[in-house]
Amino acid sequence: MIFAGGAGYMAMNFEKPSFGIVDMGDWENISDDSIKVVSEAWIHNPNSLGLSVGFIDVGYEAEINDISLAEGKVDEVSIESGNNTKTLETELRQGRIPDWWVSHLENGENSTVSVPVEINTPVTSFSVEAFSKEISTNISSRIENSLESIEGSYTGPGIETTRSGLSVEIRPEIEVRDFKASWGDISEQESEVLMDMKVHNPNSYPIPTPSFGGRADLNNVTVANWTANSEPLTELAEEGMIAPGETEELRFRVGLKNQRMDDWLETHVRNREYTEAEIDAQLIFNVEGEEFKAPAGGMECIIQIQTDILVDDKQHSVENKGCEPKNEAYPETENEESTGTDSGNRTEQDLVDEGLLG
Structure with a gap:
């Protein structure tokens, strides 16, 4: 009681x-x-x-x-x-x-x-x-700010082909403009990154729409390894081709594997919530059966990610390191002189200048 x-x-x-x-x-x-x-x-x-x-x-x-x-x-x-x-x-x-x-x-x-x-x-x-x-976080904008470095003009390798029965060498050119990145569909298995860009064809002949290949590592944990086909956001005059002098807006869908995120987080917290994301990417064209990559050796990007879930004293100065081409251009090719009616390895422009092509 x-x-x-x-x-x-x-x-x-x-x-x-x-x-x-x-x-x-x-x-x-x-x-x-x-x-x-x-x-x-x-x-x-x-x-x-x-x-x-x-x-x-x-x-x-x-x-x-x-x-x-x-x-x-x-x-x-x-x-x-x-x-x-x-x-x-x-x-x-x-x-x-x-x-x-x-x-x-x-x-x-x-x-x-x-x-x-x-x-x-x-x-x-x-x-x-x-x-x-x-x-x-601002991961999508960091991807965009870095990969927009892919914008620019690229010249492909010398490719032998025929024009009006004559053997010629062409060097295709393309221009990449207005790169954008944003999140697409998010599912339990995959996080989709939409990469949009405009591709201009300054050549006198059509070129196929490219694919977009690459790899993404977070602290050396691979979360994406892709080859994405293009989706035209504008109507193409010919399916799968960019007409001479035309600019087409293309979309590429890149999937990040969500199941790798727990492996990545371990490295992220071990580094006091700091990550270096490495992205390698390049456009891949198939011109006359030959592969033309832009940039030739790929674009290498470093993106720094810092969070403060638990860590208050950030030890890294996060900056946008951007992207650098591994190899800026294909090597120049020397035109070989020829005799007789065979045009040899002259360029398409040589034949136009000589009146052999209109």
Whole structure:
């Protein structure tokens, strides 16, 4: 009876403790199979008496965009009257990283980190939002700002062909204009990047629409390796061909493999939330059965990504390194002189100048 009376008195006079996160903490014990989050929490007990072992349990989660990425529980917490600090340790659910990635892109590259906490005592139970933080990235614009370096004029290799029964050498030229990048369809398996550009044909003959090949690595984790066919955004005079003097707007769909994102995140947090994305890309034309790549050796891009999910003291200065062609041009070819009626390896323009071609 004395115990019951004491409990009843305490229930009538009990004030709820308050709870919060001093610091979301840091990434710890990072391995291929496990990533831990260690955080520091505060608990304020407004009651004049301490709450002894067995009196209070604390359950908590770490959520990003309402996706639970970690959860933990501290049973039988003992807290003194006044302010207390406790260390919370949780293990990241790496299998949920692709789900978060999809939600992050669907929200316009924005995420909300939150830590809901539930406190249970024999007297009462209540929930609090102990921590909330907004994080944003601008990956699509970084891709666009870097890969727009592919804009420019390119001259292909010398290609032997025939014109009006005469053997000629042509060197096709193309111009790339107005490169744009944006997110396309986002699914559980794949995040689509739409890469749009205009391709101008300054030649006197039609050229086929190109494919677009490349590879994307995040901290040496390959998330895309593609060859994408073009989709015309303007009506072509001839299907699959860009007419002489015409400019066509083309779209290429590049898919990033979402299931590789948990492998990437391990490297990202190991580098204190820093990533160097390496992208190799080039347009691939097939002219008269010969391959013409623009740029000839491909375009190599470095994109730096820094986040602050847990890391506050950013140690890297993020800048747009842009892209550089690995090989700026195909080697020049020397025209061979010929005798008789055979035109030899003269260029198409040579034959026009000599009146052999109109």
